[in-house]
Amino acid sequence: MDWFMSPTSAGEKLLVMVVAILIFVAIVGIILWAIDRPKIPNWVVVVGFLGPVTIALAGGLLYPAVGTVIRSFQKIQNVIGPDGKRILVNGKVTTEKVFGFDNYSRIFTEDGFQRVLLNTVAWVILVPLLATSFGLIYAVLVDRTRFEKAAKALVFLPMAISMVGASIIWKFVYDYRQAGTTQTGLANQLLVWLGLEPVQFLQADPWNTLFLIIVMVWIQAGFAMTVLSAAIKAVPDDIIEAAQLDGATGLKLFMRVTVPSIRPSVVVVLTTIAMGSLKAFDVVRTMTGGNFNTSVVANEFYTQTFRQGDAGQGIGAALAVILFIIIIPVIMYNVRQMRLSEEMR
Amino acid sequence: MSRTSARKSITAVAGISALSLFLAACGGDSPTTTTNAGTSTSSATSSTSAPATSGGATSEGGSTEATETGSGGGGDVGAESDWCNTVKGLYPDTDGKTVNLYTVITAPEDTPYIETFKSFTECTGATVNYEGSKEFEAQIGVRVSSGNPPDVAVFPQPGLMRQVQESSGAMLELKPEVAENAKKYFPEDWTNYGTINDQFLGIPNNADFKSLVWYSPKTFEAKGYTVPTNWQELQDLQAKIVAAGEKPWCIGIESGEATGWQLTDWLEEYVLRTAGPDVYDQWISHEVTFQDPQIADALAQMGQVVKNPEMVNAGFGDVSSIASTQFNAPSAKILDGTCTLTRQAANFGSNYDASVKVGEDGDVNAFYFPPISEDFGQTVLGGGTFTAAFADRDEVNALMYYLTTPEYANTRAKAGNYISANRGLDPVNVPVVVQQEALETLQDPEATFRFDASDLMPAAVGADAEWKQFTAWITGQDDATTLANIDNAWPAE
Numbered sequence: 001m002d003w004f005m006s007p008t009s010a011g012e013k014l015l016v017m018v019v020a021i022l023i024f025v026a027i028v029g030i031i032l033w034a035i036d037r038p039k040i041p042n043w044v045v046v047v048g049f050l051g052p053v054t055i056a057l058a059g060g061l062l063y064p065a066v067g068t069v070i071r072s073f074q075k076i077q078n079v080i081g082p083d084g085k086r087i088l089v090n091g092k093v094t095t096e097k098v099f100g101f102d103n104y105s106r107i108f109t110e111d112g113f114q115r116v117l118l119n120t121v122a123w124v125i126l127v128p129l130l131a132t133s134f135g136l137i138y139a140v141l142v143d144r145t146r147f148e149k150a151a152k153a154l155v156f157l158p159m160a161i162s163m164v165g166a167s168i169i170w171k172f173v174y175d176y177r178q179a180g181t182t183q184t185g186l187a188n189q190l191l192v193w194l195g196l197e198p199v200q201f202l203q204a205d206p207w208n209t210l211f212l213i214i215v216m217v218w219i220q221a222g223f224a225m226t227v228l229s230a231a232i233k234a235v236p237d238d239i240i241e242a243a244q245l246d247g248a249t250g251l252k253l254f255m256r257v258t259v260p261s262i263r264p265s266v267v268v269v270l271t272t273i274a275m276g277s278l279k280a281f282d283v284v285r286t287m288t289g290g291n292f293n294t295s296v297v298a299n300e301f302y303t304q305t306f307r308q309g310d311a312g313q314g315i316g317a318a319l320a321v322i323l324f325i326i327i328i329p330v331i332m333y334n335v336r337q338m339r340l341s342e343e344m345r
Numbered sequence: 346m347s348r349t350s351a352r353k354s355i356t357a358v359a360g361i362s363a364l365s366l367f368l369a370a371c372g373g374d375s376p377t378t379t380t381n382a383g384t385s386t387s388s389a390t391s392s393t394s395a396p397a398t399s400g401g402a403t404s405e406g407g408s409t410e411a412t413e414t415g416s417g418g419g420g421d422v423g424a425e426s427d428w429c430n431t432v433k434g435l436y437p438d439t440d441g442k443t444v445n446l447y448t449v450i451t452a453p454e455d456t457p458y459i460e461t462f463k464s465f466t467e468c469t470g471a472t473v474n475y476e477g478s479k480e481f482e483a484q485i486g487v488r489v490s491s492g493n494p495p496d497v498a499v500f501p502q503p504g505l506m507r508q509v510q511e512s513s514g515a516m517l518e519l520k521p522e523v524a525e526n527a528k529k530y531f532p533e534d535w536t537n538y539g540t541i542n543d544q545f546l547g548i549p550n551n552a553d554f555k556s557l558v559w560y561s562p563k564t565f566e567a568k569g570y571t572v573p574t575n576w577q578e579l580q581d582l583q584a585k586i587v588a589a590g591e592k593p594w595c596i597g598i599e600s601g602e603a604t605g606w607q608l609t610d611w612l613e614e615y616v617l618r619t620a621g622p623d624v625y626d627q628w629i630s631h632e633v634t635f636q637d638p639q640i641a642d643a644l645a646q647m648g649q650v651v652k653n654p655e656m657v658n659a660g661f662g663d664v665s666s667i668a669s670t671q672f673n674a675p676s677a678k679i680l681d682g683t684c685t686l687t688r689q690a691a692n693f694g695s696n697y698d699a700s701v702k703v704g705e706d707g708d709v710n711a712f713y714f715p716p717i718s719e720d721f722g723q724t725v726l727g728g729g730t731f732t733a734a735f736a737d738r739d740e741v742n743a744l745m746y747y748l749t750t751p752e753y754a755n756t757r758a759k760a761g762n763y764i765s766a767n768r769g770l771d772p773v774n775v776p777v778v779v780q781q782e783a784l785e786t787l788q789d790p791e792a793t794f795r796f797d798a799s800d801l802m803p804a805a806v807g808a809d810a811e812w813k814q815f816t817a818w819i820t821g822q823d824d825a826t827t828l829a830n831i832d833n834a835w836p837a838e
Contacts, residue, residue, distance in 0.1 A: 077837070078837075088511075088542050089514065090514045091510045091511070091514045091516065091518075091541065091542060091544045091546075092510070092511065092512070092513060092514025093511040093512070095512075112830075176662065176666065176669055177661075177662070178660075178661060178662030178663070178666065179662075200665050200666070200669060202669065203665055203668060203669065203820050205820075289601065289602060289604055290813070291604060291605075291668070291813060291816045291817070292668070292816070292817070292820060293817075302483075303809070306483035306484075306486060306487060307482065307483055307804070307805070307808065307809040308805045308809060308834075309486070309508045309512060309803070309804060309805050309836065310512055310836075311805060311836050311837075312805070
């Protein structure tokens, strides 16, 4: 059957082609015949629609999640033989799994890990707030102006750039050259034009985390602006007119009428970006590699799991579980608000 | 949907799919296009960029003729071993097969390797599928534990090899005849580096010679400096440069995932020169910890140079700029004279293109990083990569055998930027003069050679914690915290 998997001559290829067509026709025929049949029992339809999804979720999400939770409590230890040494079988060290809360206690007590958790909290709070407020203000400012389309496109463009690409761009922006030489980084060149000294943006702990957060904000602001702009346009004109008749203008109108009307959309945008910033792995890894106290949970569990050997497996899993626990309330809130905003329409 | 319409749609679907399949079958070639084995390859390379050879030496791809060894190299083993017939006798079933090789060496440095494997293909008919990845350190463990190892992997650190083997046991001991040949051509200490828990797994591939200081002879001439031959002269030279209002050293440790590794080499040099080779060996096995006064003292002395704003970082900025400078960026600053000294390995010359002449009367050259005291003789720090096999097939074993031969070492050396501890390697075949001298020192029984300590330590320390902690150290973390953190990362017995 080798020739069947990798045909070489034209005759073999034609034969393979014919077989492939027959198989395809048979499958399509079965599907069409099944649809055409009258009175399919209800459960067949339900299973047909839900079955593949359930199997995919169980295999791709549930099974690894359960495995991760179990691994997060386990520590791999070398078995010590009667002579007080490790036991080697064919070069492999015999290990045993010990269950306990060691991994978690290490994460919550060691300085390095505490810093990682703090940084993650900073990301989850600052990125959604900055991106959403920027997007909202921008959407209101350019609303119904002559250059609205172009202005929106400008802010939306970064969305098209991958995280790693954006990180590399910003790494150049923050690039440092010593004072007195030609600067290659835009940010430091601006400082030099202002008559200041160039700064090591990516090493200036604790501010460097903020400079990394700006990269994520730059990417996410376009998303926030687009969704909120659509929500603002959906606010009925008669409500606005009624408010104006009651004497609401400018900022008051915005704060008292517009924002409450689009509140569900704002919450959805906030929570969606929060979920995105919890996964902020690529920005940190590309720009600093987690050095200079900029590491976040997502970057740390990669490092622990894949660079620290057996000892890191449990720590990595525990970090993943912590991330999972942090994100659950955010997702629940997000889903609830989604439902609310759907009901409003 | 009625019966007739269903039938119509079936025929339509079948017709369209038939057409598209027909086009697909005739349009594309069959996916298995192998390079034409057996025919002799010319020296034409398929790569668009020239390999990073320095000194303008051209590689003679495909030719396996080695020159007669002189008195310098080869010694009593010679540079020819008739390996091809041996391999054909031992491992007959190789023709048309493929060996998957996984390595950390990526383009453009991979070109000379791919060139060298052509002579293997000529002999055996087996092709080497070369896969380079900068993510090797993280990915090799993933691939092995998920049951998808490469056939052959080139490990950048023996410590990583140990970690993978101790957690999986997936690496295979070298075949007796391969091991025998490796022991014939490599000095015992090198085969020991490839031996993990009494299993001989890794064949030494290239050798790094790290105890060198690169400088520009033109800068020295213009400013009236002389090349230091001992520690005191180096101190005087540093003082002289500082007095002239310049910083003597430039250092860069930025290296993506591996940021920080340059400083581990600095510490190793200082431990070798202040505490000596015996302490160095105990340090590798953690009998002497990082917090031991002897290591702490070496770090303190090293800090007087690399953390001293008067001494670094010429051409780049203050001390903190060491962390943001690419590890090979000093090459340009040495050339333009803004930086006077940089401590780098012998292969540092590969950062220069063919227009830059390496040598005493050239644009750049290197001198030996002198010993601090007379007590330990000429200590040399080096490193290297090791090739280990995960599969027991004829073509894999044949490749492993080829990697032990002097023909491989000489062919690979001719292709540029390569020296090896292989005793059959003739210095004549090393195109760059600095590497040639490094090779001669390597083959000199008088020199005390020590392998890169961090590469021998467990990977959790030597390929992660140490790098990260030194990066923190250079940007302000104090000695005691740094050393304590590294010790804490040492895996429990």
